[in-house]
Amino acid sequence: MEIRLDGRVALITGGSKGLGRAMGEMFATSGASVVLAARGAESLETARAAIAAKGGEVHVVAADVATADGCKAAYQAAVDRFGRVDILVNNAGKSNTAPFASIDDATWQDDIDLKLFAAIRLTRLAFPAMCERGWGRVINVLNTHAKAPGPRSAPTSVTRAAGLALTKVLANEGAPHNVLVNALLVGQIDSDQWTRQHAASGTNLTYAEFLAEKGKAIPMGRVGRAEEFASVACLLVSDAGGYVTGTAINVDGGRTPIT
Secondary structure, three states: OOOOOOOOEEEEEOOOOHHHHHHHHHHHHOOOEEEEEEOOHHHHHHHHHHHHOOOOEEEEEEOOOOOHHHHHHHHHHHHHHHOOOOEEEEOOOOOOEEOHHHOOHHHHHHHHHHHHHHHHHHHHHHHHHHHHHOOEEEEEEEEHHHOOOOOOOEEHHHHHHHHHHHHHHHHHHHHHHOEEEEEEEEOOEOOHHHHHHHHHHOOOOOHHHHHHHHHOOOOOOOOEOHHHHHHHHHHHOOHHHOOOOOOEEEEOOOOOOOO
């Protein structure tokens, strides 16, 4: 089955690298007009050029979606360029974990602003028009700690769990209008976060060996690929995924103990 997104407009936050860039490439090469939002103009341009070289239609906007103004700028850039937003992927975020007692108010607030309020603000901008048109898709990219938090997993696990609740609220409100809202929960997937961890680890292992070690704890025996994650997202935002809403899908190779 070929998944097509012809005529759709997608806005993806955290779109310059990793999973965001992979989704942007897959959506664009599947026929969507794509807007990538992130803070770094240089990395955005690199992503734009790479996707455009494969025939995709892509526009980029440098915006910090941890702020209300940044959310407005990202959304307005998509509307100004393509007239609307049909597909919103709330992907901006980073892994931020520490022992609970060591996390101060500023760290909590930063995490909430980036991972929760960005999704709230952007969806609030896009959701009403989606409902009016009778078609829309929202994906909240979370991680598996949202379902199965462990020690030293805050603040990420807490803000991501709130993202699960937001997903369900929006799914119930959007369903009568054919606006479908789902969450994708990231496990261990090869991305720029892992390259940074490898660089900071001081290990003598090559990057491939580093990933192979990480993969030993996963039932499938390997770390996932960004394009595998993007494929699931592409299905959910297409007409082929038209009866799936309010779900939280683990993309983790079977590692999470909770379905």
